[in-house]
Amino acid sequence: MSDMTWDVVVVGSGGGALIGAYLAQQAGLNTVVLERTNLVGGTSAYSGGACWLPGSDVQQRAGISDSTESARAYLEALLPQPLSDQIEAFLAEAPRLVAQLEADEAFAWEWLPFPEYFDAPGRVTMGRSIAPVKIRRDELPENVEALVRPPVELDRVGAGGRRTLSGGQSLIARALNAFLRDGGTVLTEHHVTDYVVEDGRVVGVRASTPSGPETIRASRGVLVAAGGFEGSPKLRQQHGVPGAAGWTMAPTGTNSGELMEAAIALGAEVAHMTEAWLCPGLEQPDGGGSFTLGFRSGVMVDAQGRRYANECLPYDRFGSEMAASPDRIPSYLVFDSCEGGRLPAIAMPEGDPEEHLAAGTWLRTDTLAELADKLDLTDLESTVDRFNTFAESGVDEDFGRGSDEYDTFFAGGDGPNKALVPIDAPPFYAARFVLSDLGTKGGLVTDVHGRVVRADGEPIPGLYATSNSAASIFGPVYPGPGAPLGKAFVFASLAVQHLTKESS
Ligand SMILES: Cc1cc2nc3c(=O)[nH]c(=O)nc-3n(C[C@H](O)[C@H](O)[C@H](O)COP(=O)(O)OP(=O)(O)OC[C@H]3O[C@@H](n4cnc5c(N)ncnc54)[C@H](O)[C@@H]3O)c2cc1C
Structure with missing residues (x-):
């Protein structure tokens, strides 16, 4: 010593x-x-x-x-x-x-x-x-x-x-x-x-x-x-932080809060212990989550196959929407082949589509009906039909996607609203998303x-x-x-x- x-x-x-x-x-x-x-x-x-x-x-x-x-x-x-x-x-x-x-x-x-x-x-x-x-x-x-x-x-x-x-x-x-x-x-x-x-x-x-x-x-x-x-399952659970240590973006074996606990033992005050810098996390074959932002196309749906928020929201705000219901973890990003089968978003890391497909974190089918059937997403087809009418009109009547400068920053569509791209080019994909974070x-x-x-x-x-x-x-x-x-x-x-x- x-x-x-x-x-x-x-x-x-x-x-x-x-x-x-x-x-x-x-x-x-x-x-x-x-x-x-x-x-x-x-x-x-x-x-x-x-x-x-x-x-x-x-x-x-x-x-x-x-x-x-x-x-x-x-x-x-x-x-x-x-x-x-x-x-x-x-x-x-x-x-x-x-x-x-x-x-x-x-x-x-x-x-x-x-x-x-x-x-x-x-x-x-x-x-x-x-x-x-x-x-x-x-x-x-x-x-x-x-x-x-x-x-x-x-x-x-x-x-x-x-x-x-x-x-x-x-x-x-x-x-x-x-x-x-x-x-x-x-x-x-x-x-x-x-x-x-x-x-x-x-x-x-x-x-x-x-x-x-x-x-x-x-x-x-x-x-x-x-x-x-963020890396401590015990403290996350104790304080009720949504998400999971296995889905956080902090490097493995790093931030586990022991010095917060030691300071609390000295009488330190703490605040905002339930909060995290949340984000949607593309699930990886190893079970981890990848920070994902900048959705260019596709819709994010819950366990029933329904949209629940503007997918182009800033990631922390979308993460809060995910955290609002257990039906949203996991969520599925349903997208088509307009980008050649790659994820129409920025994920860090993205991972290889074929590896995702082999691991089952992504699913690919020729029709939306098959996708809905395999994942039991009852309302998926009507969700996509409705979304496609929004893409045509340029107005997302449900969640206002494409109405803010943040929404359109990453978007690349060529319709009346560049954040609304129709989902109509088979094959179709569903990528599984968990709730990740950039730290507590x-x-x-x-x-x-x-x-x-x-x-x-x-x-x-x-x-x-x-x-x-x-x-x-x-x-x-x-x-x-x-x-x-x-x-x-x-x-x-x-x-x-x-x-x-x-x-x-
Ligand atoms: C892909 C990605 C992009 C992001 N982009 C931005 C951005 O552009 N701007 C922004 O503001 N934020 C961004 N964030 C969030 C931001 O990176 C983190 O919230 C922030 O870096 C956390 O800083 P920190 O110092 O608290 O923790 P860290 O940067 O994780 O550093 C903590 C360090 O302390 C060490 N450590 C922990 N416990 C102990 C211990 N007991 N003894 C010794 N060492 C210990 C860890 O090993 C680690 O190296 C991003 C996050 C990700 C994942």
Whole structure:
């Protein structure tokens, strides 16, 4: 058993963790990142890298109508409660943080056209999210490149692998590169299991490592950014989170919420524990779910073969519709051959259609009647007949598909409504869908300095949280692309500012 001391211990290595670690090291604090797996990046490395950080110079340069004020109006319209101090802190800090990151050549950001998730006052046409600029592998030191968790298609099914890192790959590579360049330390295969507490203050953590248990001490504080509890069947069930650990998008063997439980044992308050960043998940032959968005054609039906929502809704909102009834899990995407038998949507990973057919996660028949019969989808034929009349008229009278800019962003039909494509080209397919998620949203309640607080609002000295380890400041709402990462960065930054002022 060894004993190590650092100024700041960061647990986890997703986007929030690495941005926090980078900022702490930049501020002159000797910082270590502890990651339980042998790779850095977690779910953040799978992500599109979109960051919802309103009002920064990046949006200004792109000439879009974003501002802190319009983001405030948008959140005011969406959130069930008046804006909290945390939201105000988020709005104030986001542009400053982006400017600080942009001042370092290790980072580069650009506007990412991707519509926001609600038609509400303050919404920016084509969105206000920003994303890290792509980076080539040969621009990175070998030790950085080797540590970054691969994209989800490669990590899960061995597909793909590119010379250029984009989205979450670029995000993780850039932040890791800058952190290591500045003298930061990353220790992989360090599974943090508990906190070390002295006189009521968190002064370090305990980790299990390949060489045995270790105590890692933090003179300033511990920043927990270790994902949510999406990977824990026990905690999901305990808190009533819809979906299942086997369907989540978090890498296998990662986010199981033990540090939330350990913080609760210290008196920490938690919130939004039933919530997750939900999405429809294409069921894979191995039983997992693949995050699916951008439906271009087909209809999603329940156990009776009936549609229940606009399939083109933002994924989190469609996921909530799925979660609303047990008849919708599984659901079936019924589609035709207009795209040559491939899934008319973006699924990560999609998987090979022939393997799906062999495994029974997809079914193919010459007629819709056969499909309905084999899956016992009683109302399927009338559902498709009705949908085809909508495709002809251009109006989805049941769910308004194609009436919002998000609906038409991915659509490619050539009828009067490009989100409504008739289902009439045999053979026909049914792909089974489960309820997946990009992580849970419930977690440790923090104040405007990222400090974990008790029920009475008093902080637990030495303990900070961000990422999905902290309760989402957006509560049940997913305002737009990049909200998970955007809030994770901001609260990492606010935590580091507070840690920097704390005397050692
Ligand atoms: C395909 C896909 C696309 C997405 N696109 C976007 C997007 O564009 N923008 C966006 O904002 N969000 C996006 N998301 C969602 C987003 O990626 C996640 O919600 C977010 O990355 C979670 O960040 P995190 O830091 O909480 O967890 P993670 O990124 O999963 O990082 C947590 C890390 O902590 C480690 N860890 C966990 N427990 C311990 C422990 N006890 N000790 C040590 N280490 C531990 C894990 O191994 C893991 O590496 C996407 C998700 C997916 C799957």
